[in-house]
Amino acid sequence: MTVSPTTGRPSRAAPHPASADAGSSALLTAAGGVPESGRVTVVVATRDRRERLFETMPEHRAPVILVDNASTDGSPDAISEAFPTVEVLRLGENRGAAARNEGVRRALTPYVAFADDDSYWTEGSLARAAALFDANPRLGLLTAQVLIGPDARPDPISAAQAAAPLGTPPGVPGPPVLGFLSCAVVVRREAFLQAGGFEPRLFVYGEEALLAMDMTAAGWWLCYRPDLVVRHFPLPAGRDTGARHRIESRNRLLTALLRRPPAVVARTVVTTLRESPPAVWDVTRALPWALRHRRPLPPSTEAALTRLGA
Numbered sequence: 001m002t003v004s005p006t007t008g009r010p011s012r013a014a015p016h017p018a019s020a021d022a023g024s025s026a027l028l029t030a031a032g033g034v035p036e037s038g039r040v041t042v043v044v045a046t047r048d049r050r051e052r053l054f055e056t057m058p059e060h061r062a063p064v065i066l067v068d069n070a071s072t073d074g075s076p077d078a079i080s081e082a083f084p085t086v087e088v089l090r091l092g093e094n095r096g097a098a099a100r101n102e103g104v105r106r107a108l109t110p111y112v113a114f115a116d117d118d119s120y121w122t123e124g125s126l127a128r129a130a131a132l133f134d135a136n137p138r139l140g141l142l143t144a145q146v147l148i149g150p151d152a153r154p155d156p157i158s159a160a161q162a163a164a165p166l167g168t169p170p171g172v173p174g175p176p177v178l179g180f181l182s183c184a185v186v187v188r189r190e191a192f193l194q195a196g197g198f199e200p201r202l203f204v205y206g207e208e209a210l211l212a213m214d215m216t217a218a219g220w221w222l223c224y225r226p227d228l229v230v231r232h233f234p235l236p237a238g239r240d241t242g243a244r245h246r247i248e249s250r251n252r253l254l255t256a257l258l259r260r261p262p263a264v265v266a267r268t269v270v271t272t273l274r275e276s277p278p279a280v281w282d283v284t285r286a287l288p289w290a291l292r293h294r295r296p297l298p299p300s301t302e303a304a305l306t307r308l309g310a
Contacts, residue, residue, distance in 0.1 A: 028085040031058040036123070037130040039111055040186065041065060043103030046117040047094055050075040056233075057083055059120035062113065065103040069094040097182060097207040101197035104189055112192065115230075116183040122229040129186040129228055132173050139173060140191035140220025141212075143180040144228035155232070157181060161224035166304055174223030178212050178304055184230040191220045201289065205244055206251035213259050217301045249279035257283070257290040259297050260305075 029035050040062045046053060047069035057064065057079065067089045068076045076088050089102055104112050111133050113126055121144070129142050145162075146155035157179075164175035182198075195214040198207050216222055249272050256268040272279050283290070297305070 027063065029062060030060050030064045030083045030086050032085055033061075035062040035126075037062060037127040039109050039130040039134075040113055040126045041103075041107040041109045041111075042113045042115055042121070042126075043067060043100055043107065044115045044117060045069060045097070045099040045103070046075060047071050048073045048075065049117040050078055052117045052233075053079055054082065056115070056118060056120050057086065059231075060115065061121065061123060062126050063087075063109075065089060065106055067091065067099040067103045069096070069099050095200060096203035097198040098200040098203075100182070101200075104187070104192055104197060107189060110189055111186055112189050113186040114182050114184075116232070118234055119183040119230055119232040122231060125228040125230070126186070129225075132225065133186070133188055136173050136221065138219070138221050139223065140188050140195075140215050140218075141180070141222040142174070142186045142228060143177055143222070143224050144184045144186075144230045145224075145226045146181060146184045146230050146232050148232050148234070150233070152231070155181070158224075158226070162226055164224075165308055172221055172223060174225045176216075176304070177222050177224050178209075178216060178301075178308060178310070180208050180212060180222070181232075182208055183232060186228070188220070191215055191218070194218060195220075201286065202251045202254065203247065205248045206255070209252075210255045210258060213255075213297055213301060213305070216304070217297050246276050246279050246282070249276035250282040253279065253283045254286060254290055257287070258294055261296065261302065 027035070027038070042060045042062045042064045044064060045067045048071045050073045053075060064086045066079055066086050069091055070093050076090050079086055080088050087106065089106060091099055091102065100114055111130055113121055113129070115121065125144060132142060133139050143161065145158045147153065148155050161175060161177050166176045168175045195211060195218055197211070199210050202210065212222060253268050253272045256265045260268070269280065
């Protein structure tokens with residue numbers, strides 16, 4: 001018996017290809033089991049994370065669409081062979097977060113859960129999410145409680161969402177949110193596609209804010225539910241944090257240019273100049289595109305962001 005360094009539990013063996021009925025593969029989990037809900041598909045976007053995928057793929061409790069961002073480590077072929085019930089979409093280029101859009105378009109279920117290659121939804125969470133969507137036609141997105149690492153440490157963002165800074169209006173199935181972690185949401189497919197999904201120009205890091213604004217502006221509810229739980233096993237720090245900070249700063253400023261009032265844009269420019277001057281140059285090059293796509297938010301959405309201090 002081997003223990004997964006990601007999940008901290010005995011590793012599940014991948015199913016032998018002969019164990020899955022090819023004719024019903026769309027109805028099976030990655031491990032060849034019966035999904036806990038027939039109304040949810042899990043979409044996983046990945047790039048060069050083969051070993052992580054082998055650890056987390058058996059944990060998914062719904063049919064999986066794996067969207068591969070032009071990996072060079074053989075991930076698509078390896079996953080297709082080991083998990084024949086997984087639908088693998090091979091992209092010819094790295095599209096970052098927007099790769100998830102392709103998975104949502106391919107999904108046949110009314111609801112889609114996102115997972116990273118180092119995360120999964122715990123037992124019962126997807127079934128509960130589907131029931132909440134069925135009961136609330138205006139519900140566009142649910143975000144879960146996130147537990148980090150083998151010791152299940154609560155992610156600080158979950159505590160912030162549980163504090164309900166926007167209150168909880170009557171009839172809404174949880175505290176409203178205007179931000180989330182991509183690996184911890186289930187979306188109504190119709191609402192996600194109506195809002196345009198993740199903006200490709202933002203690529204990665206901070207791509208969630210614009211989508212949250214647009215879905216809220218369109219009238220959909222976005223809610224936090226602590227009874228939905230995601231386990232997340234990020235790698236220890238070691239990537240280029242400077243590059244990440246620059247991209248996050250760029251995306252924060254681009255998002256402000258696309259949706260926020262001039263005063264907020266000006267404040268964000270000042271902050272970005274102080275914290276990451278190269279990001280301002282990046283935004284300057286994208287300025288014509290941002291101005292063409294600028295669409296200020298409705299007053300109610302802008303007021304909610306102001307209340308959050310955003």
